[in-house]
Amino acid sequence: MNYPDISEVAKLSGVPASTLRYYEEKGLISSNGRRGLKRTFDSDIYEKLGLIALGRAAGFTLDEIAAMMSPDGPRIDRGRLTEKADELDEKIRQLTVMRDGLRHASACRAPSHMECPSFRRILRAATSGRIAPPANPAPGK
Amino acid sequence: MNYPDISEVAKLSGVPASTLRYYEEKGLISSNGRRGLKRTFDSDIYEKLGLIALGRAAGFTLDEIAAMMSPDGPRIDRGRLTEKADELDEKIRQLTVMRDGLRHASACRAPSHMECPSFRRILRAATSGRIAPPANPAPGK
DNA sequence: TTGCCACTTCAAGCCGGCTTGAGGTCAAGC
């Protein structure tokens, strides 16, 4: 049991050391001790980082993810999963409308976009709130 | 020509006055003068706000939108529209993978998620970066 | 034993898109 230290985990996982420390601070992961100053981790850290990446990709916040991560393996409420899936469905629907609108508008030969019926249609959709701005988590940098 | 003032625009468009001021500061819109202290706007303001909403929904930043808004009607590079449509395609693809994964995981009867092959599959996808975290614009509040 | 250097901590900064708060000003109604 030569536990991986923080730099090794960073290198293998691609997650920066600063982020690992941040995750630890937030309670998403925990180190099992130190070798000198350096944190060491259990080797299941990689799986945990995967779960975190997964949760992020699904649109959960770090706090939500932290709440789902229990000491011995993740215990995830299946209801929350379906809920998130439904949210994604809605998002996918909206993005699809947007995408089709954009494609049409870019292909359309009307002299200006405001004269393109399709463009005006998606414009009305945006105005009336039928498609929403991202309202997503923020990027790090 | 009784130009709409800021509160009227806010009421009709649903965009808060503070946001309108912010948009003006950013150069996305411009008022045509004042009535007392109150800004007044040309009546094409609503169309412009629609375009802004549309751009936001498509994933453009306010700065990008500002760059596309020219004095006399929007002048939008069709290339950028296709580009954005392609980005949306990719995003939709990823979200669809996520959604299917989530649905399967929530329905799956494996005793714990880590023993569910489907869950492990999307976990690997997230780990390997094949599906990415949102990295989207931040929400206002 | 001394120097190096990668790690550490802690606080602060950054991004985008706004909102909020303090303190000022103007037009309209009494």
Add this chain to the structure above:
DNA sequence: GCTTGACCTCAAGCCGGCTTGAAGTGGCAA
């Protein structure tokens, strides 16, 4: 003419997810 109250400006704050910078510390090699 004086109050009212909605607007104004300007600066600062907020959200999430990190990164960055200054200053400290430990282990290891020479």
